[in-house]
Amino acid sequence: MAEDTTAITGESLIDGIADWLIGEALGDTALGPLFDGCCRRLYAAGVPLLRGHMAHRTLHPLFESETFTWRRDAGVAHESFPHGQSAATEAWQQSPLYFMLQSKTPILRRRLTSDEALLDFPILHEFRERGATDYLAYIVPFGPAQEDREQDGIVVSWTTDRESGFTDQDVRSLLRIQRRLAVAAKMTIEAQIARTVVTTYLGRTAGLKVLNGSIRRGDGERIRAVIWYSDLRGSTEMADRLPADKYMDVLNGYFECAAGGVLDNRGEVLAFIGDAVLAIFPLDGVAPAEGAANGTDRAQAAGRLALAAAEAAAARLAKLNKKRAKAGQAPLAYGLALHVGEVVFGNIGVPARLEFSVIGRTVNEVARLESLTKTLGRPLLVSRAFAELAGGGWESLGEQALPGVDRPIEVLAPKQAATTLSAAS
Numbered sequence: 197m198a199e200d201t202t203a204i205t206g207e208s209l210i211d212g213i214a215d216w217l218i219g220e221a222l223g224d225t226a227l228g229p230l231f232d233g234c235c236r237r238l239y240a241a242g243v244p245l246l247r248g249h250m251a252h253r254t255l256h257p258l259f260e261s262e263t264f265t266w267r268r269d270a271g272v273a274h275e276s277f278p279h280g281q282s283a284a285t286e287a288w289q290q291s292p293l294y295f296m297l298q299s300k301t302p303i304l305r306r307r308l309t310s311d312e313a314l315l316d317f318p319i320l321h322e323f324r325e326r327g328a329t330d331y332l333a334y335i336v337p338f339g340p341a342q343e344d345r346e347q348d349g350i351v352v353s354w355t356t357d358r359e360s361g362f363t364d365q366d367v368r369s370l371l372r373i374q375r376r377l378a379v380a381a382k383m384t385i386e387a388q389i390a391r392t393v394v395t396t397y398l399g400r401t402a403g404l405k406v407l408n409g410s411i412r413r414g415d416g417e418r419i420r421a422v423i424w425y426s427d428l429r430g431s432t433e434m435a436d437r438l439p440a441d442k443y444m445d446v447l448n449g450y451f452e453c454a455a456g457g458v459l460d461n462r463g464e465v466l467a468f469i470g471d472a473v474l475a476i477f478p479l480d481g482v483a484p485a486e487g488a489a490n491g492t493d494r495a496q497a498a499g500r501l502a503l504a505a506a507e508a509a510a511a512r513l514a515k516l517n518k519k520r521a522k523a524g525q526a527p528l529a530y531g532l533a534l535h536v537g538e539v540v541f542g543n544i545g546v547p548a549r550l551e552f553s554v555i556g557r558t559v560n561e562v563a564r565l566e567s568l569t570k571t572l573g574r575p576l577l578v579s580r581a582f583a584e585l586a587g588g589g590w591e592s593l594g595e596q597a598l599p600g601v602d603r604p605i606e607v608l609a610p611k612q613a614a615t616t617l618s619a620a621s
Contacts, residue, residue: 209241210369214376221380227388228264228272230380234373235266243366246328246357251293252350252381255389257396292317293351296335303371306331307361323355330361332370336378350381398552401464401478406552416542416552420495421476422502422534422582423554423562424463426454426509428471429529429570447471449516450528457509461501466553472566476539476554477502499586502534506576531569534578535562536585561605564598568607572596580606 216237220230227250235248248266259276266272288294295317296304307313308324308331315321323331333353354370356362362370394406428450435443451473455465458475467474479495509532517527537558545551561579569577572593583590590608597604 209237210372213237213241214373217373217376217380221376221383224387225380225384227262227381227384228274230384231264231377232266232272234377235272238369238373239268241369243369244356244358244362245354246326247323247353247355249353250350250377250381251352252385253348254385254392256392287319290318292319292331292333293353296333297351301335303334304332305367308355309359309361327357328355329358330356332362332367334371334374336374338378338382350378352377398466413543413545413547416540418538419541420479420536420538421541421554421558422479422498422536422585423539423558424458424473424475424477424502424505424532424534425562425566426473426530426532427566427569429531431471446528450513450530453512453516453528454509454530454532456512457505457507460508461505463501463505467551472563474553474559475505476541477505478541479536495585496587499536499582502582503586503588506532506534529575531566532576533562533566533569534576534582534586535565536579536581537561557601561598561601564601565605565607567599568596572607572609574609576610578608580608583608 213234217230217234220233225233231248231250235245238248239245245266246268249263251261251263253261256276258278260279262274262276264272264274292304292306295301306315306317306320307329308315308320309329313324315324320331331353332355333351335349335351337349339348352374354362356366391404391407395404398406428447431447434446438446450471451468454473455468455475458465458473461477463475463477465473465475477498479498513528513530520527535558537556539554539556539558541552541554543552544555565577565579569575574593577593578586578590580592589611591611593607593609595604596607
């Protein structure tokens with residue numbers, strides 16, 4: 197009778213975990229806490245877990261897959277794998293999970309001790325050395341397979357250090373929660389991918405605005421911001437001369453310098469316009485110096501960050517040009533303009549195809565200002581409004597007429613020309 201009561205109690209606890217997983221699927225939890233909570237609850241319900249492991253493919257510009265490994269004495273550890281890295285390792289290709297994916301084996305179990313032990317994968321020897329006695333793994337696909345892409349889903353494995361291994365009830369419990377875990381993981385993964393896609397293609401601020409509901413044409417707001425506009429020199433000639441893949445390498449190298457400097461300093465890259473970079477530093481989006489709280493301090497902080505971004509981009513370009521020189525390649529150069537003013541930050545386009553960007557007089561002026569870097573022979577030009585905001589030493593080049601702008605503006609350059617921004621004027 198006692199055994200029946202124990203079984204009923206155990207099943208009730210597993211039911212509770214299944215319900216908890218569905219609740220998490222409807223919430224906004226991250227995969228790490230989700231898997232950690234699942235493992236801890238299974239252990240508390242009497243499943244003697246030593247280790248749990250969950251892996252999945254993802255859609256990310258840097259990473260192909262990620263894993264979460266739970267250990268009873270250490271909690272969850274997370275690891276991301278760059279594209280092509282995990283699949284190329286011998287350890288992965290000799291793992292039970294790789295075998296399951298290649299052979300489409302949905303469930304695999306291996307006893308690690310006693311006469312029933314079968315250690316046909318190298319990692320199983322490692323598990324046994326760490327005290328594991330039993331291993332169970334399964335695959336849960338997310339929907340039917342598609343011909344044009346690999347199957348999405350999760351791969352999960354469990355080990356125990358109980359001397360007799362997993363009981364039949366343990367196995368039933370682990371298999372019972374697998375689909376609930378998969379549902380919760382799928383919802384979390386898809387939300388994560390959505391955030392990754394919109395922030396990668398729109399930028400962090402714009403992407404989050406879209407996810408929070410700003411998806412209609414005309415949704416937006418007026419903001420004051422520092423506007424960054426930079427343009428690669430000699431791009432037309434390079435596009436004509438170089439093979440497409442080589443020219444793409446050049447563009448991406450330049451973007452890593454210019455846009456990388458912006459992102460390193462908390463700016464927002466809004467668009468790559470051909471070979472130009474359009475970015476902003478919102479005046480109300482930067483924390484002021486410690487102890488300060490007014491709008492002027494926030495605006496000055498944005499100006500200083502934009503100037504720091506220009507210096508970081510210059511340093512990146514100098515490093516890149518050293519590599520190009522060693523390879524016998526000509527140095528790259530670009531012009532950069534910094535301006536400040538009011539812009540409309542929001543959705544423009546047609547209802548079926550929108551872009552989250554900035555528009556307004558300030559945007560037009562900064563693009564025209566950048567074009568003066570060629571005629572004035574200075575790689576960095578700023579407006580008087582920006583110079584007063586950011587501080588620093590500037591040399592006035594006088595009022596300059598900007599094409600398409602009805603009034604001239606005062607243009608300034610660093611007192612000592614920032615030659616690192618441009619290897620050739």
